[in-house]
Amino acid sequence: MYHKPARVYEVAFWDPASASKGIVRTGTWASCPAFIDARYPFTTLLHQGLIERSDEKENPSYPVEINLEHADGTSREIVRAKYLFGGEGARSFIREQLGIGITHKDPIAHVWGVMDGVVKTDFPDIKMKCTIHSEHGSVMVIPRENRMVRLYIQIASSTDPDWSPRKTATAAEVQASAKRIFQPYSIEWERVEWYSVYPIGQGISDKYTLDHRVFLGGDACHTHSPKAGQGMNTAFLDAQNLAWKIHAVEAGFAKRELLKTYEPERKEVAENLLSFDNKYAKLFSERPPAAKEVQAASKHANGHSEDNEFIKTFKESCEFTSGYGVAYGPNALNWSPSHPAQSHLIHPKGTKLRTGRMMANADVTRVVDANIVHLEQEIPWNGSFRIYIFAGKLSVTAKALKDLAFQLSEKPSFFGSYLRPDIKTVSHHERYNPHSLFFTICTIFAAARNEIEISRDLPGLLGRYRDLVYADDRWDRRVPNAAAAAHAKVGVDEEKGGVVVVRPDGYVGIVTSLVEGNGTINALNAYFDAFCTKRIGESRAQL
Template identity: 75%
Template sequence: MATHADRRYASNKYDIVIVGAGPAGLMLSTCLARWGYKIKHIDNRAEPTPTGRADGIQPRSLDLLRNMGLKSAIMAHKPARVYEVAFWDPPRGGKGIARTGTWASCPSFIDARYPFTTLLHQGMIERVFIADLEKNGTQVQRPWTITGFTSDEKANPEFPVTVQLEHIDGTSSESVQAKYLFGGEGARSFIREQLKIGVKHKDPIAHVWGVMDGVVKTDFPDIKMKCTIHSEHGSIMVIPREDNMVRLYIQIASSTDADWNPRKTATQEEVQESAKRILNPYSIEWERVEWYSVYPIGQGISEKYTLDHRVFLGGDACHTHSPKAGQGMNTAFLDALNLAWKIHAVEGGLAKRSLLETYEPERKDVAETLLDFDNKYAKLFSQRPDAASEASAASTSSSAAEDNEFIKAFKSACEFTSGYGVAYKPNELNWSPSHPAQSHVVHPASTKLRTGRLLINADVTRVVDANVVHVEQEVPLNGAFRLFVFAGKPAVTAQALRDLAVGMARRGSFYSAYARADADAVSHHEHHNPHSRFFTVCTVVAAQRSAVDIPRDLPALLARYREHVYADDRRDRRVPDAAAPAHAKMGLDQDRGGVVVVRPDGYVGIVVSLEEGTATVDALNQYFGAFSTKKLGETQAQL
């Protein structure tokens, strides 16, 4: 689905050089390769991660992988699925350990499609991305490394970045020119060091962790669950894996220890003996150890993610933290996704170059929250003996007293670890009262959508084929903004819909200003981008599917997206009495409707009421005008 003509650059010129083929580098590369960019992607390892490393895919990341069409290839490896976390502690007045409670991984108050954590070896996940990359004509060049780079927009405005690359055995090297350079090289980033960007240590406490993947024989009943085990002999974390494997994390040393030494280590046998003591009275024997590693880790955050908005960092190069909450790979994915679509918007000509300035604050803020959370996570349960059972109550009961601080903290922790808690702050993309788009139609009081957060999930029925679908998944990750027109009842909103279509079609609107030059030649099989590479339009009608007649009920502009017209007729247990459940979940009146702009990465940009006249399109023009390269909708604005 390359949306750009093949780049006909000189052989040493690229849109981007990506260093590192871990989760961050691969997500960026996969997106940009799909959207038609020319990529030089290198990694200093001879092959993808063979064992160990990250393995946790959080619920929101699974949504993203599905949106990319990669979920089924991941699930084909039969990963472990963690639905619950169990807490084990010394029993009151007894010996050994006892389960003190369990905690849903992703409790039902979070409306997740996949309410579990998926555990799979990082190498298998990398290979799924690599296969997709190769389908789009991009190969990861291995084992190659970066030896130097310069960035000078004045000297070379089109390809300002020059990068020196070398085979790791030193036998060959090349110099390439690019528009961008991305460092997804992990915690010891060469690019970050060359840029002299410091790492701030949020919490001065550092730890040495031992981690072991293997197959065990045990009578410990929760070996297939994620467990936090505290005992008088120390603490351990259990995480189930694919292929009957289990991962054990064990804290070997802490900078709070009297004899703290960041180079303290432990042998495999010592860790196994330690695990035996901690799990007592249960037995544990190793049948096979796949991977064992000891590593010191502190909480660090990169002071900058970029200096010049040409050379960017993401993933572990920007943030390090404990492995306990399984956030590393997920945060790396979202760093890269955030950058990918912004590069596309700028290079495709939709957005001003300054849009790239939103990458660092949006993602650095998430990293700060992650590090705060990482600190709290350990304390949350160690402080209160009844914490686990309270959490258990909180996760199953929606009426739990909200004023209990612990329950609040627990809920926000669940939201955060599931990936649904990411909340981008107001800026030109995420509407707020200080955004240039200001009118009575913006952000209707009833809406339950929050700008800077994910679109709420809802089932709808696709009109053309009666398929029941997840509305938030209907636009694939195509780099386009998603316009969800919640059309309400067509009999009531007919004029407003016509006015919306007229306004969108008008010269100088956000929509017409970025129309495809080849729009007239586009095949009628093009479902997502018939008019513009930067917008995909979905219309949700508050009616039963059989009552919807697309050409009769919708203006031609909306009807052109016939594969994206839906009936809001699927019962939802969260709004059991709603006639139009998807409208109700979004908090949009079915007699009025609304337009929801969703950023290409799935976060809500703005919500606008659907009104007769020009106000709706005016507000949309103002929204997009805040970052578009062209002045939008001047004509209407003056009406």
């Protein structure tokens, strides 16, 4: 299905006017300011129901036993599974059965009213995302698809003297309240599509799993305000983080210990989300930003001296809500100086990528059909590690490429150790996994497209990935003087190249230099040896 979500490029802030004449706009800022190099620098708004259309598939078998009792009490059955994922929301039954507690970061709870509808108003920012404070209460405005607008209206707070989490309000009461808040502007509802009232408390699950067989994710692990639309996004990334790891383990590629990286990686994100939610809430409720601060925050992207506390928080939150702020800490997947893989070739000087963070975005020209494409989106979510070979100048790297191609195909390499059992019968149409289900290889030359001849320039097995060969010949405003913008954006040498390994979920695992001899393959072998099931040997090839 092809939807047309609303797009939010900027957020507007409205506060009480000085002389109690209703509300005035005190400033706007970008959803995703220019200092974040985002492919899509805006927030999209789409009904969650339009996304929740895919069925969950369960993995039948072993160690998890679930006793199901039919609701009418007539029968019982036992289901055995390898894993169980509890993504059943804030009141998770599975979390309760596991006896896992919830920690409340911020003890303040709220009751919110949320109303979707079509309105008639002279409020000028009705198509913007807005936070409105007034002496009559607060409203959040969220533009929607199909002329609709969503309003969030705070109905009660646990700091109120008469607080009750069961406090409620009718649609008419909430509309009357909104009308007072919007003064001096008028607002009328032509149609109410949906209205609901619900209590929200900030909380984080103490554990995401006890035994690495039963896992929790989504609202079962973290609850917070709906202000930044992070609930569903964070839940998706929980599931994505776990899914490829289970696949890697069950397919015999990664050691079972890999699953232990799920909780720390995702719990830290949830902790950050809640801290952010806290700060975000305080920024809005305690101290509305002055217009000049907002302006400063939008413009001074690189200056550090000007950054006051407000600007810093703003920057952090923008990076966070854009998705570019997710940062997984060091572990077997995310190389750091304490990783078992040790080589002076790893993370060479100049590298701009950070392990545990998203791969940079870059436009390149695909050689086979001359299409201008988004390099970071060229490999689908196929469960494979993505090996990006930045090949620099062929005149410089020809031998290094040849060595690497040969060593990849050697049996003891990380690549040669995990070939497909059906490798001899794979279709010539297979683009991404002709050799291994765990790796897809891209090669990017610092050259113009018409200088590259795949059958001549790509040695050995690299040439088989002919649909994934690129010319780094597109100008990029972020690195205006670079001859090879993609090389420059990831920070590898435009002549000598380098290798970037990206995890199946899009986060950078390791970056190495591309050199002649065994150095590159051995650095990569050591990296994968930290979590792969087979003993990956050092290359013994005579080159």
